Amino acid sequence: MASLDDLFYPKSLAIVGASTSPLNFGSGFFTIAMEELGYEGKVYYINPKHVGELINGEKIIGSLDEVEGPIDVVYSCIRASLVPELVRQCVRRGDKFIIVFTSGFSELLTNEAIALENELRSIIRGSSTRIVGPNCLGPYNPSMGVGWNTGISEPILKKGNVAFASQSGGHASTLLRIAAGRAIYFTLGLSFGNQIDLNSLDALEYFAQNQDTEVIALYMEDTGSAKGSDFFKALKKITPKKPVIIWKGGQTESGARAAASHTGAMSGSFNMWRSMTKQAGSMIVRNGDEFWDAIHLLATLPKNKWRICKNLGLLIPGGGHSVEGTDAFTQFGFNVPVLTRETQDKIANILPSVNTSVKNPIDLGASGMLETVFFKTLKFMAEDPNVDLVINFQPIDWIAMGEAQFVGVGYSRYAARSYGRLVKKLEKPFIQLSPIFNFDKKTAQVFSTFIEILRQKGIPHFTSMRRLAVALSHLNEYVQFLKHDKK
Amino acid sequence: MASLDDLFYPKSLAIVGASTSPLNFGSGFFTIAMEELGYEGKVYYINPKHVGELINGEKIIGSLDEVEGPIDVVYSCIRASLVPELVRQCVRRGDKFIIVFTSGFSELLTNEAIALENELRSIIRGSSTRIVGPNCLGPYNPSMGVGWNTGISEPILKKGNVAFASQSGGHASTLLRIAAGRAIYFTLGLSFGNQIDLNSLDALEYFAQNQDTEVIALYMEDTGSAKGSDFFKALKKITPKKPVIIWKGGQTESGARAAASHTGAMSGSFNMWRSMTKQAGSMIVRNGDEFWDAIHLLATLPKNKWRICKNLGLLIPGGGHSVEGTDAFTQFGFNVPVLTRETQDKIANILPSVNTSVKNPIDLGASGMLETVFFKTLKFMAEDPNVDLVINFQPIDWIAMGEAQFVGVGYSRYAARSYGRLVKKLEKPFIQLSPIFNFDKKTAQVFSTFIEILRQKGIPHFTSMRRLAVALSHLNEYVQFLKHDKK
Incomplete structure (x- = not known):
């Protein structure tokens, strides 16, 4: 039986039912993809009705049987009723995988369609040919340029x-x-x-x-x-x-x-x-x-930072958002513990102004604009023994606004890199919570730069408190399982 | 006592503690806003330290007392300890509203700050001057150009x-x-x-x-x-x-x-x-x-379409999304009922191809690209007695893709207007469910055009199944209350 290596790292492909129209529903998904993704192996385009015409610069041939030796992955983009014959051909030839894109099998819930699917099963029995699907798009492997494009x-x-x-x-x-x-x-x-x-x-x-x-x-x-x-x-x-x-x-x-x-x-x-x-x-x-x-x-999140995160340290500018964050995470079973006296003092000492809150959530007021205050606060919070995880709330719109109006182009890059430098010094996880309030072009542009750098630095980002809470619950359960499993 | 009309439709404003720096935390919010929003009444900028300097082309004056007669809305952007004196002045002058932007009152939870807040209360007692705040941004009235801008x-x-x-x-x-x-x-x-x-x-x-x-x-x-x-x-x-x-x-x-x-x-x-x-x-x-x-x-959603929506008709391309939608809405207590035999037949009759599902959720397969099939299906579904509401699932990315690659510029506009024509014929509510899968510039641009037209046509849009389910639950409870209230 073929190793799945042949499926994911194919040396040759065939697209049966290949159409010269890229808009063809089905074969178009694969003919476009193999070209766009840059698949470098051999591709055979097969369609008896269009022999000699070109797809991606290759001449269409009439049948799989014109190809010598087995093909690693054959795509079936033909009518359901014709699929059994194609599978028989693949089995005879020893082709390794057949991706049955074609639908119209057991999902129709009719006796005929279920019988047709059973026929496919019986055709491959005992052979070295394997079926993927039916009713599917097959393998995706960016390193090989194998995949599909559905538009x-x-x-x-x-x-x-x-x-x-x-x-x-x-x-x-x-x-x-x-x-x-x-x-x-x-x-x-x-x-x-x-x-x-x-x-x-x-x-x-x-x-x-x-x-x-x-x-x-x-x-x-x-x-x-x-x-x-x-x-x-x-x-x-x-x-x-x-x-x-x-x-x-x-x-x-x-x-x-x-x-x-x-x-x-x-x-x-x-x-x-x-x-x-x-x-x-x-x-x-x-x-x-x-x-x-x-x-x-x-x-x-880097593996060495996977830990149970129940006690959250929140840095949230603005009282309203602080209340919302506290309500949201608490409703999902998290704690937003008051920081130790020591941490509160450390933070209060570097705050030049009032209109702030240093208990947790921390609201730096206007002082949050001062970079040293901001990053030191995050660090102090991460060092607090009451806290498992630091969450930094900063709507992506604020970053976009900073880039557009105040700090200048490159601010999103600069900000993301600064977080990267910070997390290097932290043992505990750090998560960026950046909701998107206004979905406009400028914000979209800043967003993609920003999150890509965060990812490189090992900083997960979320756009919703609730969604972050749910994801953290999954992490917690998994870490709990790992601990239990080790015992 | 002043009518709230004077607060929301002020003929005159004063900004006390006005700064010549637009980046000033506080007064900057209001000086910028009044200019940008185009407030046409009289604005007095007050700051004894900057008398004679200009803000928005107006000379700064030293005190409220240089203004004859009462002002409708006075903004306080000065230190908390100075606020009582300002309020006394407003009371004496008969100014109608004072917006105390200044914070540092009871939210500090200190005895001194609470006492200071109580002092404000006692100063206005029996007077015609009213305080908004403290710790607030005051009124917003787009028709008057009154508001704030926090960046x-x-x-x-x-x-x-x-x-x-x-x-x-x-x-x-x-x-x-x-x-x-x-x-x-x-x-x-x-x-x-x-x-x-x-x-x-x-x-x-x-x-x-x-x-x-x-x-x-x-x-x-x-x-x-x-x-x-x-x-x-x-x-x-x-x-x-x-x-x-x-x-x-x-x-x-x-x-x-x-x-x-x-x-x-x-x-x-x-x-x-x-x-x-x-x-x-x-x-x-x-x-x-x-x-x-x-x-x-x-x-x-127009008022005449507010109704209890428990039974949802879903048009969702793709089996995976259909399963997700059915799971999601069912988990929130909604039904996704099988359509009547009649409706199923009507839809099946106009479908030229297989790979479809007409029970509910409806999946039109490749036929969903055919406009007449698509809109007729929506109409048939809306007419089905088992259905209270029609939900159309169409990721905004698909519309953006249509605009960029297939149908051409203007497609988003065209699509939204077509929905508008459809809903005119429908008694039941119609909701567009357009998740944003890829937050890029092109999508952002299409999105804003699309949803604005939908709004004009009375079509609500949502980007998440879960969030739509929650919002519909609120609508249902409210309509239930209205019905009960009428009895």
């Missing part, structure tokens, strides 16, 4: 530390799309659809042994062709080494119904899922925001 | 339908800042700080009788100098006519501590607050996001 995903080529797999092609694409705004970078990814052969367990185990992958993220509606018990067993082995963040789709009865007509998934009881995945030490999230946030937090 | 608030001059009052100057400023991104426009606003004289009850009653105000929004830590029972009594009278959205700061013990050192507030039990405000028919929210969302929903 909504922005391929990000930078080398990362997160591997993802998703039963939903849409969620996989959204994850790529959202990555820039959360400064998330990927090692590998996989959209695996209905999982009739290659499944969640295969992806999990492959990612676990991938050296560059530090965080594993899965969107799943069910375990597909993997047995649930095998999946949980593997999960339990992997979580002490790498965090696994799971977004389970189909948590409610109606959601399960939607999942069934999405990937033919048998969602099972969410409560059972929840308790099993938690017991196995994975983080289980309820929606996209939680998913992206947990990935970002774990992928950005 | 983070963007004055929005368009005429609106929302009046706000806030115990926090920061939250008042954030509300102005956030307004553009939520397409919220204001009639009047007030930052009232510690509320030692003019208070939440005054603001509530004034807004209630303001003809252009359709929605009232309050951020409160306590009722200030108003008796709680009076406030609740007034609230009960007003809510059947206008929705009142209240964000209560200091909901937790730690939050209450923060509120005390913010505005000297006595937060009281949040449970009691919650039950009393709910009983009085107001919407009570827990944080900024909820506040802005509820304001946006009530201010945008």
